[in-house]
Amino acid sequence: KESLINAAYTVKYLKPRGIPYHIQIVLYGKAVLSAMSFSEVYSGYAPLFDSLQEAGVEFRVCHNSMRMLKVSADDLYPDMEVVPAGILQLIKMQMQGYSYISNR
Incomplete structure (x- = not known):
């Protein structure tokens, strides 16, 4: 939940100032249950x-986490994209120049 709140505060600051942003939240492990x-x-x-x-x-x-927790794509909140592995998605985004921010 902390990641969601931090993202909301970030949007609340940037959006009214017209500062462009691209935020992607990758849910893996037990965080998948929140989706x-x-x-x-x-x-x-x-x-x-x-x-x-x-x-x-x-x-x-993360599809790997979904499989371990027995969660299907039909169980997810709308407009959430399933990726093969959360860690691979994080690596991919970092290789594209994005920053990884963790609340752990």
Whole structure:
């Protein structure tokens, strides 16, 4: 949840100032459970997911974690893209010049 809140604060600062941004949140491990549209975990995250997606924030969900946690793509909140592996997505984005910010 901390990553979502930090992203929301970032958008809140940058957007009104006209500063361009590209934020992509990669969900892996147990964080994948927060991306489920019909779970107890999801209920508290819905407003954050909605506002961030409306602001153009992209979400990627780790397929490896989904498989381990028995989560299917149909279980996910709308407009979340499944990637083969969260770590590979992070590496790909860093190789393209993006920064990795972790709340762990």
